[in-house]
Amino acid sequence: MTKNINNKNNKYQIPELLAPGGNFECAVVALKSGADAVYVGLKEFNARARSENLSIEELSRLIEFAETSNKKVYVTLNILIKETELNDLFAVLQKLSKLQIHAVIVQDLGIVKIINDFFPEITVHASTQMAIHNSMGIKFSDSLNIKRVILERQVTMEELSLISSKTTTELEVFVHGALCCSLSGTCLFSSWMGGHSGNRGKCKQPCRRRFFNKDGNGFFFSTHDLYSLDLLPKLIENNIASLKIEGRLKKADYVENTVKAYRLILDTIDETQSLKIDNKILGQAKAILQKAVSRRWSHGFYSAESFNNLIKHDSLGVSGSLIGTVEEIKKNGFSVKLSKRLHVGDRIRVQPRSGDDGPAFTVTMMTVNGKPNKLARRNDTAFIHCNKEIPYHSLVYKIGETNNEMTLNINNFPLNRTKFDLEINVTKSEISVQPYFNKTKVGDIWVHSEEFSEAKKHALNNESFLKTFDTPNSDSVKAGNYNLSIEENLFIPASVLKNIKRDFWSYIENKLQDFATFYTDNYIVKREKEFSKLRENLRITNNQQSTPEVNRERKTRTVATASFHDRTRVNHDVICVPIFGKFNGKVEVILPPFCNEFELRELANRVDNALNKGVKRFRVTSLYALSLIKERCEVLNINYDQLKICTSYPLPIANSMAAMAIIDEYSLNKVQATIELEKDAIMQLSKNLPYALEIYGYGRPQLLITRAKVAVDGEIKDVMENHFLVKHQQNLAIIYPKEVLSIPGINQCAVFIDLLNARAFEEEQKDFNYNLNWN
Secondary structure, eight states, rough: OEEEEOOOSSSEEOEEEEEESSSSHHHHHHHHTOOOOOEEESSSSSSSSSSOOOOOOHHHHHHHHHHHHTTTTEEEEOOOOOOGGGGHHHHHHHHHHTOOOOOEOOOOOOHHHHHHHHHOTTTTEEOGGGGOSHHHHHHHHHHHTOOOEEOOOTTHHHHHHHHHHTTTTTEEEEEBBOSSOTTTTTOOOHHTTOOOGGGOOOOOOOOSEEEEEHHHHHHHHTOEEEGGGGGGHHHHHHTTEEEEEOTTTSSSHHHHHHHHHHHHHHHHHHHHHHSSSOOHHHHHHHHHTSSSSOSOOOOOSSSSHHHHHEEEEEOOOOSSSSEEEEEEETTTTEEEESSSSSETTTTEEEETTOOOOOEEEEEOEEEEEEEEEEEETTTTTEEEEESSOOTTTOOOEEEEEEEOOOOOOOGGGGHHHEHHHEEEEEESSSSEEEEEEEEEEOOOOOOEOOOOEEESSSOOHHHHHHHSSSSSOSSSSSEEEEEEEETTTOOOOOHHHHHHHHHHHHHHHHHHHHHHHHIIIIIIHHHHHHHHHHHHHHHHHHEEEEEEHHHHHHTTTEEEOSSSOOOSSSSSSSEEEESSOOOOOSSSEOSSSSOOGGGHHHHHHHHHHHHHHOOOOOESTTTTHHHHHHHHHHTOOOOGGGOOOEEOSSSSHHHHHHHHHHHHHHOSSSEEOTTTOOOHHHHHHHHSSSEEEEEEEEEESSSSSSSSSSSSSEEEEEEEEEEOEEEEEETTTEESSSEEEEEEOTEEEEEEEOOOOOOOOOOOOOOTTTSOOOO
């Protein structure tokens, strides 16, 4: 819900305050505490698999609760989808369409394509996992009808100002909560160490671990939390549409306090008609925020200065307040010497000193000095009863106060009523109404015929009409948006209008089952058949009608190397070199996965140089590059369709719909299967794609890329003896695996051999997820 603020030179809007709902209770608490919208996940297809998440029934009740206060609910579908999951995904989208969800938050381009083709009534927001970080990335999102972009977290305030000046697309940014060290959507760290992929909602957060190198040890990649209360005026100046609080793994007390703190500042800005924050009110907001236990606060990536202070490698980056150390472990629990008070109902985390994940739970039973007690004070030794596996000598952190979550009876929250948008025409002789469901006409135009008189004083207007005609007293239906046309100078008594309203909504209630049958037959069933036909056609085309060009590309071996002068012992058809290197027109040129807004001009010049040299092959590692190359061709009057463009890690293509989304829009001739896919998933994708598919066959991929200052370089290892390499390249810190990734070739798939950070035929090799079940 946005509110205008008048300024002498500008008209600002207070952005939407968007809060996390890890479960139904947290979502309700967020809305009651002042959030304008909440984002929630379902039991499947979301990036917080460890959260409780919501059932479809809970989502239905939540939407109804939100809409009674003119608030919104967004559903996260922000993971990568495998080919075999597309039908299940389609079924989820059908349910969300029926519930008339306000928007979905999406990472996978395949979901975007399915929505655009089959569910155009669903609004799409690009997840931060889509890795959009500059204006060219937003231009790409515009081409796919994406309404809002949740920007990469590692965009500075200066870059944000420049980006926002170049677009009218809604922008959303994170303002509070835990930060990933890595650029969003590009991290393979957890996946590499056991198949627990952040791109599938299963991240194990190895970046929080202690690592060792020749000079010592530390938590080199564990970032502080983001805090932005004092940055809100600047974000408002930059026309940000939505301010997002991270925390779907948090409990209701955290959500409540965080939302209240940010709501206080936003409401104060609104009341004072100024973008300045009163220091007294800022202090009050901070005091509220202090109750929401977290890591040390920082400004995240909003400035170059905060880059340098974001990681304190000599301290354990744990969320919460340290209250003691585990002293003794028994079968039924453990004892801890407390440095702060602890109450039954508080939530604690028992944190191993290695930085690995430790058990987190609510204290339900506690013994102090041999007697059951609900309260233990500082210097008490408390025995905490639990059935968790407790690591020796671990640290105990309080991560939540006494359980004050609302005790909600979900049955007290009604299910979502069917919402109809109405097109209404009022003339001197009749009122006609055309109902719409999901932007689709349903039923005939309803007409009430009656001669209305001319107004002598107070003519009927939109406000007075809607005040009477608005949402009915009904358990099954409600009004959505109105398109209202009223003939001038009419008078309709309120009592008459109320009777007309009653008759209309009674008609809608009586026709509800007919409308549902019509919509199911003409849209649900029809869409299912069309989607099945599309997928079958792709398989048929692949098997029977692949062009000679596609078949040639499927046999291509591309070797990436630092320069086209480099000599390689690896057989290849194409040499690929970085765009910032030296090359001639016969090579393939690869663009970087990250280019901040201020560096776009220089990169555009490099692309121009390549095009002018006659380069025909380009390799793109981020979505922005597609828009950039297409734009430069238009500027230079070069035929874009003659280029051969291939996607490449870390730009992920996990299913045929994702591939078709960019092939259709950007005329690609080849796509690379996302590097995390296992063998069976690659083969399924290849079977259903009538275009050339490439695999990342050999190389040392980037596991984590960050703009934060990282106080280590060279080889590192963790307590499990996993070894990695840290390099600093182009103002980025990058973690590489010590082993090279190497997988066998797959029939009918092109191969990419990446020697940019590896040597040919290295001995230490790993097949990553190739023989696992990527989850």
